[in-house]
Amino acid sequence: MKTGIAGIVALVVLVAAIVVGYSSIFTVSQTEQVLLVRLGEPVRVVTEPGLNFKAPFVDTVISIDKRILDLENPSQEVIASDQKRLVVDAFARYRIKNALRFYQSIGSVPAANIQLTTLLNAALRRVLGEVTFIEVVRDQREALMTKIRDQLDREAGGYGISVVDVRIRRADLPEQNSQAVYQRMQTERQREAAEFRAQGGQKAQEIRSKADREATVIIAEANSTAEQVRGEGDGERNRLFAEAYGKDADFFAFYRSMTAYENGLKSSDTRFLLRPDSDFFKFFGNSSGKPPETAAAKP
Numbered sequence: 001m002k003t004g005i006a007g008i009v010a011l012v013v014l015v016a017a018i019v020v021g022y023s024s025i026f027t028v029s030q031t032e033q034v035l036l037v038r039l040g041e042p043v044r045v046v047t048e049p050g051l052n053f054k055a056p057f058v059d060t061v062i063s064i065d066k067r068i069l070d071l072e073n074p075s076q077e078v079i080a081s082d083q084k085r086l087v088v089d090a091f092a093r094y095r096i097k098n099a100l101r102f103y104q105s106i107g108s109v110p111a112a113n114i115q116l117t118t119l120l121n122a123a124l125r126r127v128l129g130e131v132t133f134i135e136v137v138r139d140q141r142e143a144l145m146t147k148i149r150d151q152l153d154r155e156a157g158g159y160g161i162s163v164v165d166v167r168i169r170r171a172d173l174p175e176q177n178s179q180a181v182y183q184r185m186q187t188e189r190q191r192e193a194a195e196f197r198a199q200g201g202q203k204a205q206e207i208r209s210k211a212d213r214e215a216t217v218i219i220a221e222a223n224s225t226a227e228q229v230r231g232e233g234d235g236e237r238n239r240l241f242a243e244a245y246g247k248d249a250d251f252f253a254f255y256r257s258m259t260a261y262e263n264g265l266k267s268s269d270t271r272f273l274l275r276p277d278s279d280f281f282k283f284f285g286n287s288s289g290k291p292p293e294t295a296a297a298k299p
Contacts, residue, residue, distance in 0.1 A: 026061045027051055035062040035099045045099045064099045068164055069109065071116050077174070078125055084133040089170040092120055092152065098160030105159045116156060120166070123151045128171075136171050144168070 028034050028049050036043040037060045046052050047066070071092040078086045094116065096102045106112045127148050128136055136144060145166055153163035244252050 025051060031065065031067050032063045033066045033096075033099050035064060035103050036060070037062060037103075042100050042103065047099075062103060064096055064102060065109065066096060066099075068093050068095050071113055071120065073117055073120050075170075076121050076124060078128045080128060080133045080136060081130055082132040085174055086128065086133065086136060086171050087174055088124055088128065088168060090120065090124060090148075090166060090168045092116065092149075092166045093164045094156065094161050095164060096160060097162040101158075101160030103160075112159065112161060115159065116152070116161070116163075119152055119155045120148075123148045123155075123166075127151065133173075136168075141168065141171075 026034065028046050030049045034046040034052070036046070038058055071094060073090050073092065075087050075089045078088050080086055094112075096112075102112070106115060127144055131140060131144065135141075145168055148168075149163055149166040152166060156163050241252070244255075
């Protein structure tokens with residue numbers, strides 16, 4: 001009987017030891033940090049991964065993510081320094097650097113997201129309200145994002161949070177303003193296109209006029225040269241004719257008459273009404289081109 005009671009007691013002690021031992025150990029993974037809370041009061045923070053011990057049934061283990069977390073901020077309307085309204089879509093990335101302060105000030109990641117959203121919107125309005133629309137959209141976007149991140153990091157430091165990055169995903173005018181801006185841009189581009197076309201037309205007209213003037217000058221010079229060459233050729237021809245006439249007047253007269261026959265009596269039904277004794281046919285009656293009595297008297 002005593003042996004049975006002793007066995008039961010030993011079994012109870014063993015089970016109690018197992019429960020106590022199981023309650024006194026906990027594991028920390030690589031992606032988290034653990035805060036030990038004893039009766040509502042923080043005791044210590046464990047950041048190294050591995051197996052750790054705690055007081056059983058007294059200490060509470062609170063796991064806090066130590067990875068970089070994303071904060072998606074809904075689109076906000078901001079007024080720039082030039083009084084233009086902007087719809088800004090931004091997001092942030094942060095990590096929990098002080099688990100104890102984070103637990104004491106906020107307590108959970110959802111609560112941290114709500115608080116950081118408020119701080120981010122305030123930083124956006126402060127920073128973007130000091131610059132113009134063009135500086136936000138094009139000129140100083142990178143510098144503005146850095147400035148917003150620094151301000152948000154300073155304010156989030158009181159909650160044990162470190163802001164890693166802030167990015168402006170989109171910064172546009174509201175829909176009704178965008179249409180007016182696009183219309184104005186389109187009108188401006190059309191005006192510039194018309195101006196470029198006018199300048200191109202003027203340039204083309206200048207080139208065309210210059211080409212016409214040069215063509216006229218070239219044609220005039222060519223005609224002048226042609227007339228000069230033609231005059232020289234006619235003079236040379238007349239010189240040759242005169243020289244030939246001086247050497248043999250009869251042959252020259254015969255050659256000129258044969259040329260006149262060739263040019264005048266073509267196969268195009270040319271008709272002449274001339275007297276038989278016309279001077280034009282003088283070589284038809286006599287090969288010397290002289291009247292018969294003159295040719296007979298000459299020998």
